[in-house]
Amino acid sequence: MAAEHVEHERAEHDDHPAYPVGLRLSGRRVVVIGGGQVAQRRLPALIAAGADIVLVSPSATPSVEAMADAGEITWNKRPYEDGDLAGTWYALVASSDADANNAASAEAERTRTWCVRSDDADAATAWTPATGRSEGVTVAVLTADVQGRDPRHTAAIRDAVVEGLRDGTLVARHHRTRTPGVALVGGGPGDPDLITVRGRRLLAEADVVIADRLGPRDLLDELPPHVEVIDAAKIPYGRYMAQEAINNALIEHAKAGKAVVRLKGGDPFVFGRGMEEAQALAEAGIPCTVVPGISSSISVPGAAGIPVTHRGVAHEFTVVSGHVAPDDERSLVDWPALARLRGTLVVLMGVDKIGAIAQTLIAHGKAAETPVALVQEGTTAAQRRVDATLATVAETARAADVRPPAVIVIGDVVAVGTK
Ligand SMILES: C[S@@+](CC[C@H](N)C(=O)[O-])C[C@H]1O[C@@H](n2cnc3c(N)ncnc32)[C@H](O)[C@@H]1O
Numbered sequence: 001m002a003a004e005h006v007e008h009e010r011a012e013h014d015d016h017p018a019y020p021v022g023l024r025l026s027g028r029r030v031v032v033i034g035g036g037q038v039a040q041r042r043l044p045a046l047i048a049a050g051a052d053i054v055l056v057s058p059s060a061t062p063s064v065e066a067m068a069d070a071g072e073i074t075w076n077k078r079p080y081e082d083g084d085l086a087g088t089w090y091a092l093v094a095s096s097d098a099d100a101n102n103a104a105s106a107e108a109e110r111t112r113t114w115c116v117r118s119d120d121a122d123a124a125t126a127w128t129p130a131t132g133r134s135e136g137v138t139v140a141v142l143t144a145d146v147q148g149r150d151p152r153h154t155a156a157i158r159d160a161v162v163e164g165l166r167d168g169t170l171v172a173r174h175h176r177t178r179t180p181g182v183a184l185v186g187g188g189p190g191d192p193d194l195i196t197v198r199g200r201r202l203l204a205e206a207d208v209v210i211a212d213r214l215g216p217r218d219l220l221d222e223l224p225p226h227v228e229v230i231d232a233a234k235i236p237y238g239r240y241m242a243q244e245a246i247n248n249a250l251i252e253h254a255k256a257g258k259a260v261v262r263l264k265g266g267d268p269f270v271f272g273r274g275m276e277e278a279q280a281l282a283e284a285g286i287p288c289t290v291v292p293g294i295s296s297s298i299s300v301p302g303a304a305g306i307p308v309t310h311r312g313v314a315h316e317f318t319v320v321s322g323h324v325a326p327d328d329e330r331s332l333v334d335w336p337a338l339a340r341l342r343g344t345l346v347v348l349m350g351v352d353k354i355g356a357i358a359q360t361l362i363a364h365g366k367a368a369e370t371p372v373a374l375v376q377e378g379t380t381a382a383q384r385r386v387d388a389t390l391a392t393v394a395e396t397a398r399a400a401d402v403r404p405p406a407v408i409v410i411g412d413v414v415a416v417g418t419k
Pocket of ligand 1: 006189190214215265267268269270272285293294296297300347348350366375376377378379380403404405407408
């Protein structure tokens with residue numbers, strides 16, 4: 001009779017949509033029945049919510065066991081028993097024992113405990129939405145009713161929203177928490193897919209973007225028309241140095257209340273003058289957020305099939321600037337010391353001076369036959385790689401008309417991918 005009553009109630013409720021709510025489970029008892037794959041998937045979010053979790057199950061997957069070992073959950077290593085849900089706010093019933101699931105579900109109904117069931121959504125009093133997070137917001141997608149349940153579709157909607165927010169194709173401007181001031185964003189080596197998720201989001205929220213020649217220029221085309229895009233190389237500098245003029249432009253736009261992104265190639269702090277800009281902003285009292293980027297020094301060799309380290313070949317790599325010749329008094333690089341290193345040498349901004357650099361390295365003991373690769377416009381459609389040795393690189397680079405931007409890799413790792 002009681003069972004009939006429950007069936008009747010359920011049929012009545014079936015037509016109504018589920019009511020979405022966010023449970024604040026911190027410090028509250030949550031019971032999970034069953035330690036299999038479902039528990040393994042659901043437990044991390046319950047742990048993150050701070051719930052006081054009790055797992056009731058004779059067995060558990062190694063991952064769930066690790067959560068118990070780490071003290072994140074309490075594991076009662078036995079089958080479900082009536083009374084396990086006493087004092088419980090929320091239950092997840094997901095064991096492989098149908099009788100135990102039914103009994104636990106009945107106890108939940110009796111004790112007015114919201115209960116999710118992995119084996120019978122229709123019999124459950126709560127459903128788990130497909131969830132994802134993006135910048136402090138939880139996106140939760142729930143099927144409206146049992147008839148319309150299509151978990152793959154809800155997951156696909158969740159993915160579309162979260163991905164869109166992350167990559168900036170779905171723009172939801174922050175109002176109260178919009179990042180103020182200037183964001184120094186490392187744009188990566190050039191391929192627009194190689195900017196970070198945070199960088200892309202900030203770009204999507206910008207009013208003004210001041211961009212370098214290097215970096216993901218393609219992303220600028222995607223910005224809405226109201227966004228002012230300024231080419232850093234074209235900022236007139238009159239009585240200032242070019243860098244000072246850029247700093248001033250950043251400060252001016254930020255002071256006008258604009259969300260400003262300073263988009264730089266690679267990482268802002270690898271030969272990127274990022275700290276000079278951060279310091280100028282700090283002096284002007286403008287908040288500055290730094291977003292790291294993928295540096296060309298590692299990614300461009302990688303894109304051309306060259307690992308900067310390789311087991312048994314190189315245990316170190318050194319990144320140097322080659323923008324001034326080794327005998328130039330402004331050079332801060334200890335080239336004789338570099339010639340003695342066994343590892344990989346990565347030279348940025350070195351195309352013009354590669355002849356002098358190679359000569360200096362050989363003069364200080366580096367083998368003339370050390371392999372060298374020049375990778376021009378790495379990660380872009382125009383990427384090309386030119387191989388040589390220290391002895392031949394100046395002539396080879398000239399003959400092949402290698403032009404900046406190029407990363408030059410010197411060392412035995414150059415030959416690793418080609419073997
Ligand atoms: C001023 S430095 C900036 C480096 C940048 N901050 C980084 O982390 O990649 C410019 C030099 O980086 C290298 N570079 C940057 N992007 C490159 C790319 N896509 N292909 C080859 N070299 C690149 C070149 O050596 C170029 O002359």
